[in-house]
Amino acid sequence: MSERIIGLQCIQCGKQHSVERDVYNCSECQGNLDVLYNYETISLRVSRESLTADADRSIWHYRALLPIHAETPAVPLFVGWTPIYSLSALASEYGVKELLIKDEGRNPTASFKDRASAVAVVKAREFGFDTITTASSGNAGAALAGMCASVGMRSYIFVPATAPEAKVAQLLIYGANVILVEGSYDEAYDLCLAASRAFGWYQRSTGYNPYTAEGKKTAALEICEQLEWEPPDKVIVAVGDGNIIGGMWKGFLDFHRLGFIERLPQMIGVQAAGAAPLIDALQTGQLQEVNAQTLADSICVGKPRDAIRALQAMRDSGGFGIKVSDEEILRALGQLARDTGVFAEPAAAAAYAGFLKLADTGGLKSDERVLVMITGNGLKDIAAARRATGQPLRTPPDLAHCEAHLRQHGLLA
Numbered sequence: 001m002s003e004r005i006i007g008l009q010c011i012q013c014g015k016q017h018s019v020e021r022d023v024y025n026c027s028e029c030q031g032n033l034d035v036l037y038n039y040e041t042i043s044l045r046v047s048r049e050s051l052t053a054d055a056d057r058s059i060w061h062y063r064a065l066l067p068i069h070a071e072t073p074a075v076p077l078f079v080g081w082t083p084i085y086s087l088s089a090l091a092s093e094y095g096v097k098e099l100l101i102k103d104e105g106r107n108p109t110a111s112f113k114d115r116a117s118a119v120a121v122v123k124a125r126e127f128g129f130d131t132i133t134t135a136s137s138g139n140a141g142a143a144l145a146g147m148c149a150s151v152g153m154r155s156y157i158f159v160p161a162t163a164p165e166a167k168v169a170q171l172l173i174y175g176a177n178v179i180l181v182e183g184s185y186d187e188a189y190d191l192c193l194a195a196s197r198a199f200g201w202y203q204r205s206t207g208y209n210p211y212t213a214e215g216k217k218t219a220a221l222e223i224c225e226q227l228e229w230e231p232p233d234k235v236i237v238a239v240g241d242g243n244i245i246g247g248m249w250k251g252f253l254d255f256h257r258l259g260f261i262e263r264l265p266q267m268i269g270v271q272a273a274g275a276a277p278l279i280d281a282l283q284t285g286q287l288q289e290v291n292a293q294t295l296a297d298s299i300c301v302g303k304p305r306d307a308i309r310a311l312q313a314m315r316d317s318g319g320f321g322i323k324v325s326d327e328e329i330l331r332a333l334g335q336l337a338r339d340t341g342v343f344a345e346p347a348a349a350a351a352y353a354g355f356l357k358l359a360d361t362g363g364l365k366s367d368e369r370v371l372v373m374i375t376g377n378g379l380k381d382i383a384a385a386r387r388a389t390g391q392p393l394r395t396p397p398d399l400a401h402c403e404a405h406l407r408q409h410g411l412l413a
Contacts, residue, residue, distance in 0.1 A: 004045075005067055006036035008210055011308050019067065021127045024208050032306060033210035034250075035067045039257050048260050051225060057081040059115055059218040065254055067214055068122050077108040077150045079118045080218055084226050084371070090339055094359040098369040100232060102223065103342050105377030109139075109146040109170065111298075111345075112219065112244060112375040117143035119215035120204040121151060129202035130154060135192035137185050137240075137297045138167030139376055144204055145174035156201060158192040160185050164297060164381040184292065186303045206243040207305025213247035220251025223371065224261050231265045232371040234364075238350040239269040239278055239321070240299035242310025244375065249313035265371075266319040269310065270354030272296050272326060277303070278310055279321035287311075295326045295384055298347030298376060324353040332356055333378070334388040343378035343385075351375070 008017040012031025017023050025033060046064040054061055059080035063070065084102045091099040107114040117140065124132045133156040134144050141157035148155040157171050161180040171178045181188035189205060196203040206212050224231050231252060237245045245267055255261045271279050272294035281287040292302035304310065314321055324332075329346050332353035337343050344352065351372050358364050378385050393409065395402045406412045 003041050004038055004064065006038055008033040009036050010034075011312070024203060024210065032207060032309060034309070035210060035214055037065065037254070039254075043258055046258075048229060059118060059215065062218050062221050065221065066119060066218075067211055068119070069126060072122055072126050075118045075121055075147050075150050077114070077118070077147065079107055079114045081222060081226075082106045082219075084223070085340065085342070087340060094355075094364065095366055096359075096364050096368050096370050097366065098232075099355075100227075100369065100371040101340055101342055102219070102371060102373050104219070104373065104375045105342070105344065105348070107143075109142045110377035110380060111139040111143060112216070112373070113140040113143035114147070115218050116140070116206070116212035116215035116243070116247075117147045117204065119211050120144070120202075120209055121147040121153060123211050124153070124202040124204070125151070127202065131156070131200075132202040132204055133158070133192055133196050134204040134206075135159070135185070135189035137300060138163045138171075138380065139298055140204075140206060141176065141178075142167060142170040142174070145171050145176035148176070149174045156192075156195070158188040158195070160188050160297075162297070164383065166380055166382060167297075170380075185297075185301060186289075186292075189303075189305065205305070206241045213243055213250060213306070213309065216244050216247030217251030217254065219244075219373070220248040221255060224252070224255050229261055230369075231261055231263065233265060233368040234268055234319075234370045235265045235373065236268045236270060236351045236354050236358075236370065237373045238296070238299050238347050238354075238375060239271050239310060240275070240301040240304065240347070242269075242278060242304045242306035244373075245269050246306055246309030246313045248373075249309075249317060252317075264317060267313045267317040268319050268354065268358075269314050269321040270350050271321065271323055272299055272329065272350060273323040274326065275300050275302060276321075276323045277301075278307060279323050281307070281311060282314060282321045294329075294346075295387075296329055296346035296350050297381065298345065299350060322354040322357055324350055324357060328353040328357065330384070330388040333385065336374070337378070342374055344374045345376040345378050345380040346384045348373075348375045348377075
C-alpha cells in the first residue's frame with residue numbers, strides 16, 4: 001500500500017501526515033485529512049481494460065484506488081454497483097438529453113452509507129481495533145452496525161433521540177449498542193467523539209475519519225464505468241455533512257487524473273431550506289452554524305463536518321447549490337416513486353426535488369445528461385412517506401361495497 005499511498009494531507013492548511021492508527025485530523029489546525037495517492041504507480045496496476053475484465057462488481061473492484069492493503073479481507077456483504085436507470089420519457093418531459101437515477105437504496109443496509117462504513121470497518125481491522133463507533137442520524141449507523149455484524153465487530157452508535165423508528169430498529173437488530181442522545185445530531189456527534197477518545201474505540205464519524213470519503217468516492221467510479229467512461233454533465237446530490245458530494249468529486253478527479261475520463265461533471269448540492277449552511281456559504285463566502293430543522297433527518301445538519309470538501313466540490317466543478325423546502329421534498333418523494341418506481345427516504349428525495357426545481361427554473365440544458373443520486377430507501381422513514389400520500393380506502397369484505405367505494409372515489413372507469 002505504501003507504493004500507492006503517499007500519506008494524508010490537511011485540506012485546510014496543507015500539512016502532510018503519515019497513515020497511522022490514531023491519526024484522524026490535522027495535528028496543526030484540526031482540519032480534515034485527505035488521502036494522497038501516487039497516480040503514476042496506480043496507473044501501472046489498473047486500466048480501463050483491467051477494470052472491465054474484473055468480475056468483482058462491488059466497491060472492492062476499485063481496491064487499487066482505496067487506502068487498504070491488498071491482502072486485507074473485505075467485508076462479506078456485497079456493497080456497491082447499484083443500478084443506474086435511464087428514464088427517457090422523463091428526460092423528454094423535463095427537457096434534458098438523458099435523466100439518470102442511481103439507486104443507492106439497493107445496498108445491503110439500504111443506503112449510500114454502506115460504502116463508507118465498509119471501508120471504515122476494513123481500516124479499523126487493519127489498525128487492530130475490535131470496537132468502532134459513529135454518530136449518525138440513522139443511515140451511517142445502520143451501515144456501520146450491519147458491516148460490524150458481518151465480521152463480528154462491536155459497534156456503538158450515537159443517534160439523536162428523534163431518529164425515525166425504522167432506523168433505530170435497524171441499528172438494534174444488527175446488535176449495535178445504541179445510545180439515543182437527547183439532543184441534535186451535532187450534539188450526538190460531539191458526544192461520540194468524546195466517548196471514542198475516552199474509551200479507545202475506532203472513530204468512523206463522517207468528516208472526522210479520513211477514509212469515509214474514500215468509500216463514498218466509489219459511487220463516482222462506478223458511474224463512470226457503468227456509463228462507459230462518459231460521465232454525466234450534472235450530478236445532483238443531497239448534502240448534509242458534505243462527505244458524499246466531496247467524496248464523489250474526488251472519485252471523478254481520480255479517474256480524470258488517470259485518464260479514464262476526459263471531462264468532469266458539475267456537482268450540484270441540494271440542502272433542505274431549514275438546514276442549508278453550505279448553500280448559504282456558497283452565496284455569502286462565510287460558513288456559519290445554523291439551528292437545523294427539516295423532516296429530512298439524514299441531512300438535518302447545522303454544523304457540517306466536511307464543509308470545506310463539499311464547498312470545494314461544488315466550486316471546483318463549476319457546480320452550485322440549491323435549497324428545497326420540506327414541502328418540495330415531500331412532493332418529490334411521491335413523484336419520484338410514481339414516476340420511476342424508486343422509493344426514496346426524504347433526504348434522498350431532496351436530490352430529486354432539486355432536479356425538479358432546476359427544471360422549473362430553466363436551470364437545465366437540452367443537451368445535458370443529468371444524474372440524480374438517490375441515497376437511501378424510503379422504508380427508512382415510513383412516517384414521512386405516509387405524509388406524502390393520501391389515505392387508503394377501507395371496505396367490508398364484500399364486492400358490492402368495494403365497487404361502490406371505488407366508483408365513489410373515481411377509481412373505476
